[in-house]
Amino acid sequence: MTTKVTINIDPTQKILLKRKLNNNGQAQLLFTNDIARLSEPYVPLQGGDLKDKKIISNSKITYNMPYARKQYFTNAGSGKEGTGKGGLRGKLWVKRCWADKGKDICKSVAQFVGGRSE
Template structure:
């Protein structure tokens, strides 16, 4: 006989799980402590700010630079904590896909930054999200 599951999820106060089986009904209720939701939201918000800042900081040495306007457009076009880094210079897209720079600077700077720094950024974000 197939098991039937019914999930009722309520956040941030708690969750109720109910499962009917041939032997009866199993019910579990999980309740968050009163101050837990704001603390978790605060930690996650700080972790997102960390990720956004680190993406900009680590992308800087890889981003094409003639006058520095492209790098500044990333700083000005990004709202730290939003989860979206945006280079809003009119030529940013072309630079991202086509530019042949000198040294480390060149195309697809975000992808190259992510390959080199992903683990460090994730470790830092995890530490902050856990309240550290």
């Protein structure tokens, strides 16, 4: 006796679209917004221009100030609430935020797309 089994699986793109995981989709935008929001306490603060003048697109965050690159890579953390004074603000703020809050961000995105994070 033989048994024939037929499995119908949707195409990959349809599955990804259903889970909002398409290229530059809603899940990507949620992820980028979460990173921008949660990394704000890590951004160096003198007058607030650097943290206030960011541009968030689907796949990137742009800090639109002429000194942003230098601050990102070389900030000493000696300003208001800086790492040198026991605070969070200093260089590599997105990477440090990800190290501290990455699991929470993954949980948020997983819940949004109907999955789970491990």
